[in-house]
Amino acid sequence: MGGFLLRRIGQGLLVVIGVTLIVFIATRMVGDPVKVMLPLSATDAQRAAFAHQVGLDRPIGTQFVDFVGDLTRLDFGESLWQRRPALDIVLERLPNTLKLIGAGLGLAILLSLPLGAIAALKPGGWVDRTTVFVGLFGLSLPQFWFGLLLIVFFSVTLGWLPTSGMGGAVYYILPAITLALPSLARLVMLVRSSMIDELNQQYVRTARAKGLRFPRVVLVHAMRNTLVPFVTLAGWELISALAGYTVVVETVFAWPGLGLTAMQAIQKSDLFLLQAIVFTVAVLIVVINVGLDIVYKLIDPRIRLA
Amino acid sequence: MNIPAMSSQEPLLEIEKLKVEFDTRRGLVQGLRGVTLSIGRGETLGVVGESGSGKSVTAQAVMGLIDMPGRIASGDIRWKGRSFLGNEGERYARDIRGKEVAMVFQDPMTSLNPVLKIGTQIGEVLERHLGMTRKQALNRAEELLAAVGISAPRRRLDQHPHEFSGGMRQRVMIAMAIACEPQLLIADEPTTALDVTIQAQILELLAELQQSLGLSIILITHDLGVVAGLCHRVAVMYAGQIIETGQAEDVFERPAHPYTQGLLRSTPRLDEVSDRLISIEGTPPNLVTPPEGCSFQQRCPLSGEACKKAPQLAHIRPDAEAACWQPSVPAWANPLMSPTFTG
Amino acid sequence: MAIPMPVTTPAAILRNAGRGPTMLKRLGELGRELWQDKLGTLGFAIIVGLLLMAIFAPLLAPYDPAAQSVVSRLKPPAWLPKGSWEHVLGTDHLGRDVLSRVIYGARASLLVGVVVVLAAGTFGVVVGLWAGFKGGRTDAILMRIVDVQVAFPGLLLILLIISVIGPSMMTMIIVLAVTNWMVYARVVRGIVLSVRQTPYVEAAEMIGCRTSRVVFRHILPNLSSPLLTLGILEFTNIVLAEAALSFLGLGVQPPATSWGLDVANGRDYIFIAWWLITFPGLSIAITVLAVNLFASWVRVTTDPQEREKRYAYQRAKAAARGRRQSPANSEGGSA
Numbered sequence: 001m002g003g004f005l006l007r008r009i010g011q012g013l014l015v016v017i018g019v020t021l022i023v024f025i026a027t028r029m030v031g032d033p034v035k036v037m038l039p040l041s042a043t044d045a046q047r048a049a050f051a052h053q054v055g056l057d058r059p060i061g062t063q064f065v066d067f068v069g070d071l072t073r074l075d076f077g078e079s080l081w082q083r084r085p086a087l088d089i090v091l092e093r094l095p096n097t098l099k100l101i102g103a104g105l106g107l108a109i110l111l112s113l114p115l116g117a118i119a120a121l122k123p124g125g126w127v128d129r130t131t132v133f134v135g136l137f138g139l140s141l142p143q144f145w146f147g148l149l150l151i152v153f154f155s156v157t158l159g160w161l162p163t164s165g166m167g168g169a170v171y172y173i174l175p176a177i178t179l180a181l182p183s184l185a186r187l188v189m190l191v192r193s194s195m196i197d198e199l200n201q202q203y204v205r206t207a208r209a210k211g212l213r214f215p216r217v218v219l220v221h222a223m224r225n226t227l228v229p230f231v232t233l234a235g236w237e238l239i240s241a242l243a244g245y246t247v248v249v250e251t252v253f254a255w256p257g258l259g260l261t262a263m264q265a266i267q268k269s270d271l272f273l274l275q276a277i278v279f280t281v282a283v284l285i286v287v288i289n290v291g292l293d294i295v296y297k298l299i300d301p302r303i304r305l306a
Numbered sequence: 307m308n309i310p311a312m313s314s315q316e317p318l319l320e321i322e323k324l325k326v327e328f329d330t331r332r333g334l335v336q337g338l339r340g341v342t343l344s345i346g347r348g349e350t351l352g353v354v355g356e357s358g359s360g361k362s363v364t365a366q367a368v369m370g371l372i373d374m375p376g377r378i379a380s381g382d383i384r385w386k387g388r389s390f391l392g393n394e395g396e397r398y399a400r401d402i403r404g405k406e407v408a409m410v411f412q413d414p415m416t417s418l419n420p421v422l423k424i425g426t427q428i429g430e431v432l433e434r435h436l437g438m439t440r441k442q443a444l445n446r447a448e449e450l451l452a453a454v455g456i457s458a459p460r461r462r463l464d465q466h467p468h469e470f471s472g473g474m475r476q477r478v479m480i481a482m483a484i485a486c487e488p489q490l491l492i493a494d495e496p497t498t499a500l501d502v503t504i505q506a507q508i509l510e511l512l513a514e515l516q517q518s519l520g521l522s523i524i525l526i527t528h529d530l531g532v533v534a535g536l537c538h539r540v541a542v543m544y545a546g547q548i549i550e551t552g553q554a555e556d557v558f559e560r561p562a563h564p565y566t567q568g569l570l571r572s573t574p575r576l577d578e579v580s581d582r583l584i585s586i587e588g589t590p591p592n593l594v595t596p597p598e599g600c601s602f603q604q605r606c607p608l609s610g611e612a613c614k615k616a617p618q619l620a621h622i623r624p625d626a627e628a629a630c631w632q633p634s635v636p637a638w639a640n641p642l643m644s645p646t647f648t649g
Numbered sequence: 650m651a652i653p654m655p656v657t658t659p660a661a662i663l664r665n666a667g668r669g670p671t672m673l674k675r676l677g678e679l680g681r682e683l684w685q686d687k688l689g690t691l692g693f694a695i696i697v698g699l700l701l702m703a704i705f706a707p708l709l710a711p712y713d714p715a716a717q718s719v720v721s722r723l724k725p726p727a728w729l730p731k732g733s734w735e736h737v738l739g740t741d742h743l744g745r746d747v748l749s750r751v752i753y754g755a756r757a758s759l760l761v762g763v764v765v766v767l768a769a770g771t772f773g774v775v776v777g778l779w780a781g782f783k784g785g786r787t788d789a790i791l792m793r794i795v796d797v798q799v800a801f802p803g804l805l806l807i808l809l810i811i812s813v814i815g816p817s818m819m820t821m822i823i824v825l826a827v828t829n830w831m832v833y834a835r836v837v838r839g840i841v842l843s844v845r846q847t848p849y850v851e852a853a854e855m856i857g858c859r860t861s862r863v864v865f866r867h868i869l870p871n872l873s874s875p876l877l878t879l880g881i882l883e884f885t886n887i888v889l890a891e892a893a894l895s896f897l898g899l900g901v902q903p904p905a906t907s908w909g910l911d912v913a914n915g916r917d918y919i920f921i922a923w924w925l926i927t928f929p930g931l932s933i934a935i936t937v938l939a940v941n942l943f944a945s946w947v948r949v950t951t952d953p954q955e956r957e958k959r960y961a962y963q964r965a966k967a968a969a970r971g972r973r974q975s976p977a978n979s980e981g982g983s984a
Contacts, residue, residue: 014793015800022801026810036813136945140938142889144896145912145930152919152926200373202416209369209411210431210482211404220430224421244804248893262805263897266812274809281802289800301421301466331960375957 008293012286019282023275024067028060037080037269076276081268086276089261094280096166097257100249101241103172104179108187109234111180116191117223123196131188138185143245147178147252164254175253179246183237190233191226198222228300235292239285316387317344318490318522319368319407324381326363326372333594337363337376339546342619347489350516350523352533352554354569355543358590361526362412364543365492369409370399405435408483412495414475418467424451424478425463431485450481454511473504477511484515490522491515497532509536530573534558542566545590545601548619552626562628564606564637571638600630608637682950685963689946695939703755710749711737715904718744723922739924741914747924750906751932757907758936761822761891762884768826770880773833774872778864780834781841792838795831803828808899816899825890829883836879837872844871874951881944885937892933908933 027033034051042050051057054077055066070077076086119131154174155163162171198204199222207221247259254260258277265273297303326338338360345351353361366372368383370390383390385407390399411417419427428450429443438446444463451459454477467475476496483491493512497505513536516523525537533540533554541551542563550563561567568586588605591597599616603609612631619627622634683689702709724740725731726747738747780791807824814820844850850867858866894900895909903910908929915925949959 011793011796011800014797018797019801019806022806023809026813033813132945136938136941137934139885140934140941142892142896142909142912142930142933142937144893144909145926145933148912148916148919148926148930152923156920202411202413203419205369205371206409206411206417206479206482207419208371209403209409210434211400211402212430212434213400216430216434221419221422225419228421239800240803243802244806244808247804247808247897251897262808266808266899269812271813274812278802278805278809281805285800285802299421302468331957375960 004293005290008290009286012289015286016279016282019278020068020071023278024064027271027275028056028063028067033271037271071279076279077272079265079270079273079276081265081270081273086270086273087280089273090258090276090280093256093258093261096255097242097246097250097259100172100175100179100246100255100257101238103176104249105183105234105237105241107176108180108184108237112184112187112191113223113230116188117195117218117226119188119192120195120199121218128192131192135185135189135192138181138188141181143178143182144248144252146181147174147249150174150178151252164252166256175249175255178252179241179249183241187230187233187237191230194226194229195222198225201225228296231292231295231299235288235295238292239288242281242285242288244281317346318386319524320344320382320384320387321364321368322382322384324364324367324383325379326360326367327377327379329375329377330594335593336546336596337593338367338381339593339596340381341543341546341548343541343548343551345490345522345524347522348516348520349539350525350537352537352540353524353526353543354528354530354533354540356528356590358593359543360546361543362494363546365409365494365524365526368407368492369403370396401435404431404488405486406488407490407492408486408488410476410479410483410491410493410496413499414472414479415499417479418475420467422466423463424465424467424470428463428478428482428485431482435486446485447481450485451478453484454478454481455507456481472500473507476500476504476508480508480511480515484519484521487519488521490524492524492526494526495528496525497529498527505532512536530558530570542569545596546593547601547629549602549630550626550628551619552623556623556626560634562622562626562633563602563630564608564632564635565602566628567637568605606637608632608635679950683946686946686959688942692939692942692944692946695935696943699755699759699936699939702752703759706753706756710746710752712746712749714745714750714753714906716745720744723918725922726924738928739922741911741925742918742922747911747928750911751908751928753906754908754911754929754932755936757818757895757901757905758888758891758933761818761825762888764822765825765829765887766880766884768822769830769883770833770876772826773830774837774876776830777834777837778841778868781838781845782864788838791834795834798828799831801828807894808897811894811899816894816902818901818905821891821894821900825887829887832883833876833879836875840872840875841868844868878944878948878951881940881947885940885944888933888937888940 033054034047034056038047038050048057055063058066074087076090078084079086079089082089115131119125119128122128151163151174154161161174165171195218199218201222204217204221207217212221244259244262246255246257247262249255250257250259251263258281262274262277264270265277321341321343324338324341325336328335328337341360341364343351343364353364355361363372363376367378368390372378378391385399385402388398389395390402418424425444425447428447429438429440432438432443432446433440447463448459451462456462456474456477462470467478470478480496491512496512497508500508509532512523512525515521523536525533527533537554539551540554540557541548542557542565543549544565550557550561550566552562557566558570561570565586572585586605591601591604597603598614600606600609600613601616603613606613610631615631617629617631619629620633622628628634683693718740721736721740722744723742724733724736724744726737726739729739736746736748738751740746741750776791776795780788807828810824811820844867845854850863853863853867891900891907892909892912895907896913898910898913901907901910911929912926912933915922915929918925950956
């Protein structure tokens with residue numbers, strides 16, 4: 001267990017180092033941060049002053065050492081847009097994104113298990129075909145468009161739900177559904193195909209030959225095995241949502257989370273803030289990966305954390 | 307057809323003119339083409355035949371495991387006189403299967419649920435059929451594991467299948483099958499996937515259980531040696547039909563059907579010195595379009611005009627039947643006639 | 650009960666290319682099988698239609714997609730009051746013809762999708778083959794790179810890079826290709842490893858077949874079917890990613906057109922001009938749906954077991970309708 005954790009943390013370290021390198025190369029070597037961050041009207045003197053102030057006029061090697069040093073002190077620099085430490089803004093917005101992901105992914109997980117299982121029981125039956133079709137739709141509708149359609153229908157036409165922003169429970173409904181849609185589609189298809197596979201396995205024949213009642217064969221025997229790939233995919237959904245897939249939903253619904261902040265940072269050319277978001281999320285993903293590995297172990301006794 | 311059971315009581319299981327079909331892209335495969343057999347209390351029946359002959363399909367039909375694209379087309383399966391088929395039969399069968407008739411499968415590596423504990427998998431049968439509580443079931447499961455020769459059973463209950471060897475898993479499967487003290491155990495090639503030394507142990511265990519529990523056993527195998535050691539009666543299957551049946555000793559001493567004769571010639575024997583094994587040339591017929599007449603005629607050295615008409619099982623001795631127009635004629639007497647020699 | 654069956658996958662057909670009439674016959678057979686699957690056929694037809702639409706956009710589009718007209722701004726589609734047949738799907742806030750923009754928009758989606766899948770696929774396949782064949786340390790390092798990159802905060806990193814370099818179609822293609830090659834590498838490596846362990850490849854290697862021969866004779870045929878399915882599915886992901894990036898303003902830039910960009914433009918007018926987001930969004934959805942429908946047919950067809958099951962269900966359905974079909978598929982093959 002200890003060795004496993006160590007290896008996982010080592011891998012996480014590699015991820016963080018990789019992200020550091022990419023961010024550094026992209027921001028300091030490929031692009032010109034001074035040009036990006038200052039308005040076009042800035043004079044050469046202003047540019048030079050700004051470069052000097054944030055240390056961009058030093059040799060690239062020194063810049064890298066400073067960059068890494070700042071990161072280890074969790075100093076991501078000051079947001080140009082809000083004139084306060086970038087990390088503060090990130091930590092302020094992060095919980096909103098986590099709440100949105102919790103609502104959306106929770107919805108997808110809760111719906112996909114029963115739907116996929118029912119569909120799998122009679123492949124080719126009408127529930128199955130409906131599920132496959134809904135799954136295909138969920139995979140095919142662009143998320144931003146689906147969100148806008150929901151707004152047009154439920155907020156503009158019917159006036160039932162708020163169009164955007166964050167507040168009480170009603171504010172969660174449309175963004176959560178929008179975020180859930182593609183995840184639900186993927187998860188439901190996985191549960192369906194995995195359940196079909198599992199129901200054809202020899203151990204299910206054993207269970208049937210034992211005279212076990214149908215619900216037990218399906219829910220205990222087959223479902224328990226389906227959970228193994230299901231947890232893997234659900235973990236992937238969680239990570240990819242964090243990795244930026246909430247950006248679209250947050251933009252459509254003006255949800256004040258990290259994704260929307262990232263888009264605002266881009267519009268305001270606030271490179272330091274964007275950088276802080278990327279690093280925070282990278283570290284968060286590393287931590288979640290370790291957590292997921294422990295969950296895998298609980299679900300699948302064959303995995304050994306050695 | 308009527309095979310006399312060992313005891314005078316009514317048979318436990320009767321299968322009558324059972325037909326099973328598989329609807330595939332290549333056409334309708336006739337898996338079973340009218341199989342009739344029965345087994346009485348305390349009896350051991352060996353079902354032999356090569357792969358695809360329908361022996362496993364027969365067992366699956368009894369256990370309700372024929373799935374799409376397969377289906378039972380006609381015939382009947384009766385347990386103590388009551389049918390397993392139809393809606394009411396299905397309901398009846400569900401209470402019988404796992405309790406009065408249980409099955410052990412060929413591959414112990416895939417037959418156990420990989421993510422559930424052994425204790426759960428044995429215990430659930432007891433909870434289902436005998437209404438035990440979880441705790442009672444686990445205690446009984448411990449006894450069962452001990453009974454099939456697994457040491458430290460209490461500790462083993464908490465383990466998962468991947469922590470067991472192949473032979474041990476088959477023992478677990480057997481413990482699960484005998485959990486409710488069934489009257490009939492169907493063992494579908496129970497030793498095929500195991501090492502030779504383990505095979506003998508498992509067969510010994512089955513023989514012991516048969517003695518101690520008074521079990522009837524249907525042993526499905528392609529290994530004639532296994533049948534000889536364990537079975538009272540034997541049924542030989544070919545191309546979805548039973549082509550010969552009788553007392554095991556008789557069938558081995560005086561095989562009547564040319565296929566049985568050929569099968570025996572291709573089996574190594576310890577009690578006879580022979581320097582080569584002889585296989586039967588050709589392959590079993592395609593069951594999409596089975597040949598008119600005797601299904602063995604293409605491979606049979608005796609085949610003639612009469613074989614264009616399908617032979618039915620008929621008595622050749624009071625307790626033996628064969629489906630052949632020229633039963634008990636030595637078909638492979640002349641070594642020059644049997645074309646293939648394998649060292 | 651095991652039923653041996655001839656494997657007639659598209660891959661097998663490609664392998665048999667050049668054997669003259671056999672291939673044509675197999676293709677015909679495949680076509681008939683596709684025809685049986687109505688949704689798969691529909692998907693295929695839409696894909697062909699979209700390709701033609703993208704290629705012949707200048708001939709099909711009634712207007713220049715960028716031509717603005719102040720007098721005919723925000724005109725509704727023709728079938729609504731105030732709509733006119735001059736602009737069948739209406740006009741946007743700059744008076745541009747929505748239909749023409751939808752037709753031209755297909756170009757961006759399909760181009761980005763195809764180019765990214767080919768680029769990422771080629772790179773991923775090479776890495777996967779390399780890792781699978783070299784094994785040992787090379788494999789460990791390559792797969793570690795894959796693992797690490799998979800754990801990156803993907804989209805956020807994309808946003809950062811695009812905002813620094815400056816958005817354009819080219820930037821988007823490069824960034825999407827660089828962030829999407831890993832899945833191919835993993836799949837290919839997995840298949841190479843499992844195929845190499847099969848007795849026939851071990852035997853071929855043992856008797857001294859050259860590596861290249863082993864690759865071409867034994868491994869590539871096993872790769873083609875999964876890669877085909879994977880490539881098709883990845884294509885849908887890329888089309889959606891292009892739309893999302895363009896919607897966020899980080900993909901295709903005006904005056905070029907893209908469906909995602911048009912949805913973003915129409916967003917400010919959802920209260921008064923619903924058609925501005927509806928038609929481009931619908932175009933994305935239909936494209937992806939069509940590809941998915943076709944992909945699920947391909948997936949089933951390249952999997953012999955699934956293919957048997959599909960056949961059984963179709964037969965069962967036909968039987969339920971009381972229609973009798975001849976049970977034997979004449980070309981299905983004899984054992």
